[in-house]
Amino acid sequence: xxxxxxxxxxxxxxxxxxxxxxxxLANLILWAVAIQWYFxxxxxxxxxxxxxxxxxxxxxxxxxxxxxxxxxxxxTVVVCLLLAVPAGYALGRAQVPxxxxxxxxxxxxxxxxxxxxxxxARLFYTVGVNGTIAGVVLVHAAxxxxxxxxxxxxxxxxxxxxLELAARNIGASAPRTALTVTLPLAMPGVTASxxxxxxxSLDEFTGTYFVGVPDVTTLPLVMFTASLAGNYQIAAIxxxxxxxxxxxxxxxxxxxxxxxxxARIG
Amino acid sequence: xxxxxxAMVLAxxxxxxxxxxxxxxxxxxxxxxxxxxxxxxxxxxxxMVFTLVIVTVSTALIGVLAAxxxxxxxxxxxxxxxxxxxxxxxxxxxxxxxxxxxxxxxFLAKNGLMNNTLATLRLVDVGSLSGLLDWRGIIVxxxxxxxxxxxxxxxxxxxxxxxxxxxxxxxLGAGGLRILVGIILPQVAGVMLVGLTLAFVTxxxxxxxxxxxxxxxxxxxxxxxxxxxxxxxxxxxxxALAFVSYAMAxxxxxxYLQRNAATGIGL
Numbered sequence: 001x002x003x004x005x006x007x008x009x010x011x012x013x014x015x016x017x018x019x020x021x022x023x024x025l026a027n028l029i030l031w032a033v034a035i036q037w038y039f040x041x042x043x044x045x046x047x048x049x050x051x052x053x054x055x056x057x058x059x060x061x062x063x064x065x066x067x068x069x070x071x072x073x074x075x076t077v078v079v080c081l082l083l084a085v086p087a088g089y090a091l092g093r094a095q096v097p098x099x100x101x102x103x104x105x106x107x108x109x110x111x112x113x114x115x116x117x118x119x120x121a122r123l124f125y126t127v128g129v130n131g132t133i134a135g136v137v138l139v140h141a142a143x144x145x146x147x148x149x150x151x152x153x154x155x156x157x158x159x160x161x162x163l164e165l166a167a168r169n170i171g172a173s174a175p176r177t178a179l180t181v182t183l184p185l186a187m188p189g190v191t192a193s194x195x196x197x198x199x200x201s202l203d204e205f206t207g208t209y210f211v212g213v214p215d216v217t218t219l220p221l222v223m224f225t226a227s228l229a230g231n232y233q234i235a236a237i238x239x240x241x242x243x244x245x246x247x248x249x250x251x252x253x254x255x256x257x258x259x260x261x262x263a264r265i266g
Numbered sequence: 267x268x269x270x271x272x273a274m275v276l277a278x279x280x281x282x283x284x285x286x287x288x289x290x291x292x293x294x295x296x297x298x299x300x301x302x303x304x305x306x307x308x309x310x311x312x313x314m315v316f317t318l319v320i321v322t323v324s325t326a327l328i329g330v331l332a333a334x335x336x337x338x339x340x341x342x343x344x345x346x347x348x349x350x351x352x353x354x355x356x357x358x359x360x361x362x363x364x365x366x367x368x369x370x371x372x373f374l375a376k377n378g379l380m381n382n383t384l385a386t387l388r389l390v391d392v393g394s395l396s397g398l399l400d401w402r403g404i405i406v407x408x409x410x411x412x413x414x415x416x417x418x419x420x421x422x423x424x425x426x427x428x429x430x431x432x433x434x435x436x437x438l439g440a441g442g443l444r445i446l447v448g449i450i451l452p453q454v455a456g457v458m459l460v461g462l463t464l465a466f467v468t469x470x471x472x473x474x475x476x477x478x479x480x481x482x483x484x485x486x487x488x489x490x491x492x493x494x495x496x497x498x499x500x501x502x503x504x505x506a507l508a509f510v511s512y513a514m515a516x517x518x519x520x521x522y523l524q525r526n527a528a529t530g531i532g533l
Contacts (some may be wrong), residue, residue: 017354024374024379087267112512114471115491119286140510223368224364
């Protein structure tokens with residue numbers, strides 16, 4: 001009897017949690033396949049993929065924005081990795097003077113960045129990069145860089161130095177050791193930071209809102225505009241496009257990030 | 267090898283931050299003054315309180331939920347329930363705020379899925395229903411989005427604790443809640459504080475959620491900043507508001523550092 005009550009309690013709590021987590025997502029999916037839906041009807045009146053055709057027709061704003069978003073995210077990843085891998089290696093392995101101060105400087109995640117974005121926009125305006133792809137990439141890269149350096153530093157720090165010493169002992173040069181021993185061992189961490197930076201850039205709203213508008217339109221901006229205009233179907237479909245990679249990464253994260261690495265970030 | 271990365275952060279983060287501080291304390295004619303602050307407090311004083319309350323309440327709720335989730339993952343006696351919880355709680359982890367806001371904008375509306383489901387289950391009276399699209403909706407969205415991150419950090423730290431003390435307490439007859447509060451939480455307090463500080467500061471600078479969940483007044487100061495910049499080009503008042511948000515973040519960081527200095531855990 002007590003056991004049965006326990007399972008009813010557990011089931012009730014887990015069920016409520018599932019409703020709290022999936023309810024909002026379910027509502028989004030309902031809007032994505034609704035054609036007509038208005039008060040006081042509890043479910044859409046007509047269903048279908050009519051709006052999907054509109055959103056994904058080659059000339060639509062969303063398709064153009066998707067292209068822009070992917071382009072910006074890809075360049076951002078390249079820029080970030082070029083900067084983050086050496087920095088992460090140095091911070092994770094070598095003795096860098098002022099390491100603590102540098103790590104503290106690389107903590108803008110712990111800072112209200114909205115004000116930074118509109119001041120960057122003001123700065124960019126004077127040098128003429130406001131409203132350009134390059135400007136948006138710079139903003140996204142500065143944001144993603146911090147996380148990329150932290151993940152890369154943790155990945156490099158987790159490598160056993162004996163492996164590198166062994167390579168040096170049998171005659172490998174320092175650059176060769178770095179390229180053929182250290183880097184491959186750090187690869188899961190570097191890959192994780194690349195995916196993370198890509199996603200952050202794809203999803204970034206505030207920076208693009210100040211620096212990109214009105215000339216650079218990314219997916220989050222299309223979604224935001226559609227939502228505020230009350231085009232919930234278009235907003236929902238665009239949101240789903242953004243949702244798929246985010247959920248995918250969440251499901252895959254354990255492959256890339258070991259728990260002890262997460263502990264090091266703290 | 268750190269120099270290029272540092273240069274980028276200095277140019278696109280530290281320098282604009284300096285601009286922001288200077289602009290906050292400069293009047294339109296270029297002279298140093300506190301005019302921007304006077305105007306900011308006069309026009310947006312309520313919003314500052316509103317912002318602080320929303321972010322603080324959200325952070326507290328996130329802390330409690332993360333502790334409960336982490337605690338159950340470590341102490342839960344039923345493997346099936348533990349693995350269901352493990353598969354459930356993380357879903358919103360990487361969902362962007364703007365998508366979370368769009369989900370909640372429909373879910374929490376008067377005629378949204380939440381009210382409709384509760385009404386169908388006859389848990390609430392249809393006539394008395396109202397939406398949650400105000401300050402409550404902002405808190406719900408923040409908690410929904412940020413809890414998984416803190417819970418992930420905290421449960422990771424909990425999992426790497428020494429099991430011996432936990433089992434000793436259990437052998438002496440301590441219940442789950444008592445073990446969680448008395449033994450586990452004090453040991454993961456450092457990680458919890460890191461997570462909560464990051465969540466606090468992140469929520470402080472989200473623009474999309476307050477705009478999309480609750481359009482009206484009072485609103486969060488992020489919305490006011492965007493409004494000053496976009497409608498008036500008034501960087502002075504916007505940066506004064508920004509300074510207030512730095513102060514709030516500074517408060518959170520100060521609490522974090524106090525605790526950090528006391529225990530030596532963390533960074």
